Amino acid sequence: MHFASEASKYASICFLDAASVLCMPDVIPNASGIPAAKKVSLLLLVPNRGAPQGLLSRNHYDRSGELRGIILLFSKFYKQVGLIFVSLVLAGCAKAADSVPLVRPTTATDAVALGATLIVSPESQRTMAETTPSSLLEGSPPTTPVYGRTYHLPDGNRFVSGRGDLPEVKPLDIPLAGEPEWVVAAPGAAGSIWVVVLKDRRVQAFSVNGSGYEEIAVTPDSLPPGMPPLLKVEGSAPILVTAPLDDASPLTHPVVVGGDGARIAYIAKSGDLVIWDGKEIGRLPVNALPDARILVDESSRLLMLTDPTRRYDHGVLGDDLEAAGVMLIETQPSLQVAAQIQIPQPAVIEGIAPIWSDINADGMREIILTRSTPSQGAQIVVFNEMGEEIAAGPSIGRGYRWRNQLALAPFGPNGGLELVDVLTPHLTGVVEFYQLHAERLQVVAEVPGYTSHVIGTRNLDMALAGDFDGDGSVEVLLPDQSLTELGAIRRTEDGAEAAWSVPLDGILTTNLAAVSFPDGSLALGLGRSDGVLRVWLPVGQ
Ligand SMILES: [Ca+2]
Numbered sequence: 001m002h003f004a005s006e007a008s009k010y011a012s013i014c015f016l017d018a019a020s021v022l023c024m025p026d027v028i029p030n031a032s033g034i035p036a037a038k039k040v041s042l043l044l045l046v047p048n049r050g051a052p053q054g055l056l057s058r059n060h061y062d063r064s065g066e067l068r069g070i071i072l073l074f075s076k077f078y079k080q081v082g083l084i085f086v087s088l089v090l091a092g093c094a095k096a097a098d099s100v101p102l103v104r105p106t107t108a109t110d111a112v113a114l115g116a117t118l119i120v121s122p123e124s125q126r127t128m129a130e131t132t133p134s135s136l137l138e139g140s141p142p143t144t145p146v147y148g149r150t151y152h153l154p155d156g157n158r159f160v161s162g163r164g165d166l167p168e169v170k171p172l173d174i175p176l177a178g179e180p181e182w183v184v185a186a187p188g189a190a191g192s193i194w195v196v197v198l199k200d201r202r203v204q205a206f207s208v209n210g211s212g213y214e215e216i217a218v219t220p221d222s223l224p225p226g227m228p229p230l231l232k233v234e235g236s237a238p239i240l241v242t243a244p245l246d247d248a249s250p251l252t253h254p255v256v257v258g259g260d261g262a263r264i265a266y267i268a269k270s271g272d273l274v275i276w277d278g279k280e281i282g283r284l285p286v287n288a289l290p291d292a293r294i295l296v297d298e299s300s301r302l303l304m305l306t307d308p309t310r311r312y313d314h315g316v317l318g319d320d321l322e323a324a325g326v327m328l329i330e331t332q333p334s335l336q337v338a339a340q341i342q343i344p345q346p347a348v349i350e351g352i353a354p355i356w357s358d359i360n361a362d363g364m365r366e367i368i369l370t371r372s373t374p375s376q377g378a379q380i381v382v383f384n385e386m387g388e389e390i391a392a393g394p395s396i397g398r399g400y401r402w403r404n405q406l407a408l409a410p411f412g413p414n415g416g417l418e419l420v421d422v423l424t425p426h427l428t429g430v431v432e433f434y435q436l437h438a439e440r441l442q443v444v445a446e447v448p449g450y451t452s453h454v455i456g457t458r459n460l461d462m463a464l465a466g467d468f469d470g471d472g473s474v475e476v477l478l479p480d481q482s483l484t485e486l487g488a489i490r491r492t493e494d495g496a497e498a499a500w501s502v503p504l505d506g507i508l509t510t511n512l513a514a515v516s517f518p519d520g521s522l523a524l525g526l527g528r529s530d531g532v533l534r535v536w537l538p539v540g541q
């Protein structure tokens, strides 16, 4: 694979102690995340396929909370810095190599999230499986759990990696037993697995590949009213991850914390955050929004909306409760609040999850929120992980007008990182692209006539960013206002344009789901009101 071979030129794995890493803090902008006192047994240096983050480190902990490894991602922009860093680390390793020899990479796993490529030695694979988040393993053979979310990435960013073959490729239509509400998908042992939650809460699963589809068993075979799905595939059997139903909020799903999939975090009916591993092992009174989607990062930190309030009575997202706060929680080595954001009244956060991604390419995640007031309507705001507001976009200037923040991706004409939303999806539905300039999020391009939400629902996932046509650049895919076709909107030198569209031959009633495959291709799927799951597989799948 192209990226694997590129990676192997620059990447290496070495076993070393913390001192070898800590001699490099000046080279790593994000070195502050590396604890000084812990022993580091695994270091991965990973070229990052055109991804926007710059250079960043991700720490990985084992179940006892011991730091087991550091993954460093660097984009091509930072390749030179990365190479210097590799050289320095290898020099450090060579010094430390008297007792522990260097390990050369022998296998490659295409890591899907944000296009990272991991090089893993056989010795380290078990450690990786235990400590690497599912997002980084999404495209690997399903011997370790892989997950499918309605909002795609565990950090809330609706961005799929890989390259598709739309719009030319012919879709596959799969008849369902009823009208679908949600679709989630993940790679399977032979092709991909698609799971549909019907409006009557029955669940159907299908194994799909180039030769066709077959219905397969899924556990459970129904979900409580209101509950969205989190798909987990391990081997060939799909399950939907659920929490103890007598305690958990029925309006959201739990998330998996840690690599083997046994430990989950869920929101209780009381608003508490609960950590569960066959039994309750931790609980924090965070006062979570009842339908908050819990976001997860590589270090098993959690981010969720909190402090439900009725002070802004817009009520277009399924209820009249909106969040007035955000909580960042550490689960390793112990469960504790790391940071908190409070939104002063009369404003609220009008959404069910932030996007928790690195918008300014400094190696640290930001918290991207939609903040609304009765007089100014919605605006996009950006906070750092200390809870400080660092940037804001324009307000609509009129109350009771919403925008649906969708994805952060390299949309820009030169691959620059931009945020995309839909302004007033229930009215004119303008797709807006933003660039961050100092403390301002500036709208740099817009295209009207689309939507990403049906008023009154909790489905905020009707749009997805990715390279669906395989031309090497990222577009956003979303329905037109009639929900009968999908349009691909891409940036141009001085604006944005509808690049192509595909007819749905029916009405969209679900989120958009997608699968990235280990060979770098991707599939897209959605559900229609006439009881059809429509899937666009890549050529050759
Ligand atoms: Ca709400």
Ligand SMILES: [Ca+2]
Residues within 6 Å of the ligand: 357, 358, 359, 360, 361, 362, 363, 364, 365, 366
């Ligand atoms: Ca950042």
Ligand SMILES: [Ca+2]
Residues within 6 Å of the ligand: 466, 467, 468, 469, 470, 471, 472, 473, 474, 475
């Ligand atoms: Ca494209």
